[in-house]
Amino acid sequence: MGVTGHTPPNDTPPARSASIWDVARVAGVSQQTVSRVINGKTRVSESTRAKVMQVIAELGYRPNRLARTLAGGPVSSVTVLTSDTALFGAAATLRGMEEAARAAGFSVGISVLGPGTSNTDVALRLNRPQEPVMVIAYDDPGERALRELPPDVPVTAAVERPDDGSGGDPWQVWLDDRAAAAHATRHLLSLGHQTVHYVAIPSSTSALPQRTRGWQDALRAAGRPVPEPLRGGWTPRSGYLAVRSLLADRSVTAILCGNDDLALGVMRAAREAGRDIPGDLSVVGFDDTPASAYLHPSLTTVRLDFEGLGRACFGLLLRRLQPEAALSLPAWNEPELIVRESSGPPPA
Amino acid sequence: MGVTGHTPPNDTPPARSASIWDVARVAGVSQQTVSRVINGKTRVSESTRAKVMQVIAELGYRPNRLARTLAGGPVSSVTVLTSDTALFGAAATLRGMEEAARAAGFSVGISVLGPGTSNTDVALRLNRPQEPVMVIAYDDPGERALRELPPDVPVTAAVERPDDGSGGDPWQVWLDDRAAAAHATRHLLSLGHQTVHYVAIPSSTSALPQRTRGWQDALRAAGRPVPEPLRGGWTPRSGYLAVRSLLADRSVTAILCGNDDLALGVMRAAREAGRDIPGDLSVVGFDDTPASAYLHPSLTTVRLDFEGLGRACFGLLLRRLQPEAALSLPAWNEPELIVRESSGPPPA
DNA sequence: ATGAAAGCGCTAACAG
DNA sequence: CTGTTAGCGCTTTCAT
Numbered sequence: 001m002g003v004t005g006h007t008p009p010n011d012t013p014p015a016r017s018a019s020i021w022d023v024a025r026v027a028g029v030s031q032q033t034v035s036r037v038i039n040g041k042t043r044v045s046e047s048t049r050a051k052v053m054q055v056i057a058e059l060g061y062r063p064n065r066l067a068r069t070l071a072g073g074p075v076s077s078v079t080v081l082t083s084d085t086a087l088f089g090a091a092a093t094l095r096g097m098e099e100a101a102r103a104a105g106f107s108v109g110i111s112v113l114g115p116g117t118s119n120t121d122v123a124l125r126l127n128r129p130q131e132p133v134m135v136i137a138y139d140d141p142g143e144r145a146l147r148e149l150p151p152d153v154p155v156t157a158a159v160e161r162p163d164d165g166s167g168g169d170p171w172q173v174w175l176d177d178r179a180a181a182a183h184a185t186r187h188l189l190s191l192g193h194q195t196v197h198y199v200a201i202p203s204s205t206s207a208l209p210q211r212t213r214g215w216q217d218a219l220r221a222a223g224r225p226v227p228e229p230l231r232g233g234w235t236p237r238s239g240y241l242a243v244r245s246l247l248a249d250r251s252v253t254a255i256l257c258g259n260d261d262l263a264l265g266v267m268r269a270a271r272e273a274g275r276d277i278p279g280d281l282s283v284v285g286f287d288d289t290p291a292s293a294y295l296h297p298s299l300t301t302v303r304l305d306f307e308g309l310g311r312a313c314f315g316l317l318l319r320r321l322q323p324e325a326a327l328s329l330p331a332w333n334e335p336e337l338i339v340r341e342s343s344g345p346p347p348a
Numbered sequence: 349m350g351v352t353g354h355t356p357p358n359d360t361p362p363a364r365s366a367s368i369w370d371v372a373r374v375a376g377v378s379q380q381t382v383s384r385v386i387n388g389k390t391r392v393s394e395s396t397r398a399k400v401m402q403v404i405a406e407l408g409y410r411p412n413r414l415a416r417t418l419a420g421g422p423v424s425s426v427t428v429l430t431s432d433t434a435l436f437g438a439a440a441t442l443r444g445m446e447e448a449a450r451a452a453g454f455s456v457g458i459s460v461l462g463p464g465t466s467n468t469d470v471a472l473r474l475n476r477p478q479e480p481v482m483v484i485a486y487d488d489p490g491e492r493a494l495r496e497l498p499p500d501v502p503v504t505a506a507v508e509r510p511d512d513g514s515g516g517d518p519w520q521v522w523l524d525d526r527a528a529a530a531h532a533t534r535h536l537l538s539l540g541h542q543t544v545h546y547v548a549i550p551s552s553t554s555a556l557p558q559r560t561r562g563w564q565d566a567l568r569a570a571g572r573p574v575p576e577p578l579r580g581g582w583t584p585r586s587g588y589l590a591v592r593s594l595l596a597d598r599s600v601t602a603i604l605c606g607n608d609d610l611a612l613g614v615m616r617a618a619r620e621a622g623r624d625i626p627g628d629l630s631v632v633g634f635d636d637t638p639a640s641a642y643l644h645p646s647l648t649t650v651r652l653d654f655e656g657l658g659r660a661c662f663g664l665l666l667r668r669l670q671p672e673a674a675l676s677l678p679a680w681n682e683p684e685l686i687v688r689e690s691s692g693p694p695p696a
Numbered sequence: 697a698t699g700a701a702a703g704c705g706c707t708a709a710c711a712g
Numbered sequence: 713c714t715g716t717t718a719g720c721g722c723t724t725t726c727a728t
Contacts, residue, residue, distance in 0.1 A: 017477040067721035236642040294584035415705035
């Protein structure tokens with residue numbers, strides 16, 4: 001006996017779980033037949049199929065996906081590269097990616113990028129040289145990883161904005177931040193504000209980020225002065241610090257923030273400066289986190305469908321892996337301005 | 349030529365990236381020597397090592413971790429099983445796990461559990477039958493997955509509370525929620541409140557959750573009435589809905605909430621009911637999310653070191669995988685009450 | 697419809 | 713210090 005050919009004469013059970021060979025032996029069929037039953041692609045007689053299934057259950061057989069992949073089976077794993085998953089956008093995108101991948105039978109790996117990730121490093125994180133990858137590239141570490149991945153790695157990405165010029169990489173997805181920022185800015189102008197100040201999130205590029213551009217677009221189109229954008233980070237604290245000095249100036253009546261956390265910090269700074277929201281100051285954010293509707297005051301913000309974007313990013317990857325299948329891309333929602341209590345007319 | 353033995357006579361480059369064999373051939377050494385250089389465990393002469401390293405760089409060789417694992421190499425991958433990563437606790441725990449795992453050279457897979465996950469299902473998500481697993485089991489789907497994993501899978505878990513009786517599973521880690529809840533409750537009592545109401549997060553068990561017990565502990569120890577706990581969900585909205593009717597009763601002057609999101613909803617409901625915080629009502633949460641310090645009013649809450657717990661959970665896994673190594677467990681912080689603006693004395 | 701053979705890329709024994 | 717051999721568990725080919 002000992003089909004695997006190396007069963008020691010006096011064996012202790014090696015705690016090795018049942019393989020396809022074990023199933024084959026017990027079921028009295030070839031190993032190949034078991035494979036066929038498992039994959040269900042090829043036709044197998046009903047009787048043998050039943051027998052094999054029964055033995056699989058008896059032995060508690062569980063397939064080894066590594067071996068399957070190594071042997072040249074279909075691709076069924078992705079690795080997601082992302083920086084800081086504490087950020088709302090990245091976390092939500094990751095959820096969308098994982099959900100779509102799992103639905104398609106993919107296993108998903110995750111690897112977090114730090115600020116100091118060397119170029120070879122990132123490729124070495126993959127489970128195999130050509131494992132497909134999705135990159136969440138809203139910030140600098142993500143963008144760098146995207147650039148530094150070897151060309152033979154199939155990759156799609158959720159990015160902050162399309163590549164300059166060319167109209168966008170076909171393997172990237174993004175939300176129309178520029179239009180959204182313009183929309184939010186127009187909302188504030190239409191309430192009667194003379195201009196709108198902007199607290200920016202960190203940017204991935206030297207070029208002007210899309211939200212900043214959209215904000216400028218709207219101000220310029222209305223012929224309003226364009227203040228210098230304030231540099232914020234990602235946290236409430238950074239928003240708080242960024243605007244403290246600004247708030248002494250009572251002519252500042254409207255502030256657009258790069259995300260909801262910044263907005264939260266800005267609102268706190270405003271209160272401490274004795275400014276009423278929205279009476280003296282309007283504040284608008286980006287993201288529409290679950291908390292935003294319950295803040296005091298509730299936050300006017302731009303809802304961004306990061307989960308949808310993540311799902312689409314995986315759809316794109318699937319299309320890249322199976323070009324012949326002509327897969328349709330799952331749709332995602334465009335950004336939407338949610339008007340709440342934190343924005344209103346300027347003081348009279 | 350053709351060490352791999354199947355190079356077609358008239359080959360088009362199969363887009364197959366360089367393997368260890370290719371490196372060996374070019375470097376003029378055996379495949380095994382390349383393996384030795386890569387792993388660095390065995391001694392290799394400096395000259396051959398240099399040669400091999402050079403060829404590795406030339407050919408852009410990247411190791412295949414799947415093959416390594418399949419061939420019986422050291423374990424270097426984990427899968428994390430978790431439900432809803434949108435929750436602060438689960439997300440932070442995941443970050444800690446990923447960080448520790450990556451630092452140890454592990455690749456980490458993630459698979460999200462839904463409410464309806466059948467028992468065989470969960471084992472089939474693993475990349476191989478005996479892949480190590482970490483479960484984030486703060487809620488029911490997590491606890492179920494933990495129960496349903498086959499016994500031969502090495503698993504550690506971050507759980508809401510230790511197993512009943514036995515003093516806790518040695519492969520589980522948890523925070524002392526019970527003591528923390530008692531502490532938070534005593535804080536409110538010491539401010540002069542007659543009693544404290546509690547809005548609970550969903551529980552994973554039929555038994556009383558630890559936070560609920562701690563709250564009761566403190567009330568009983570002080571000889572105060574123990575109100576019926578209110579059942580909340582995880583979101584601000586559920587906190588908002590849970591307490592709306594309660595707030596009509598002005599004798600309710602202190603509410604402890606199962607997490608900060610619930611507290612946010614409770615605070616909003618309170619304002620809408622015309623209650624001032626902390627003047628008429630004190631609110632205390634659990635988690636200390638980054639937003640909590642910037643809310644209006646800023647939230648008194650219990651800081652929980654989920655990231656530390658996640659790192660410890662991986663440490664535990666490592667210990668389980670290498671019992672002989674006698675690894676020390678990374679420490680994590682005990683829960684800590686952060687007193688802010690939302691708690692104060694009851695109205696006179 | 698089923699079986700047999702070869703091999704994916706690597707590591708773990710053994711040899712020398 | 714280095715090379716040889718035998719697999720890991722599975723999916724391709726090809727046969728039958």
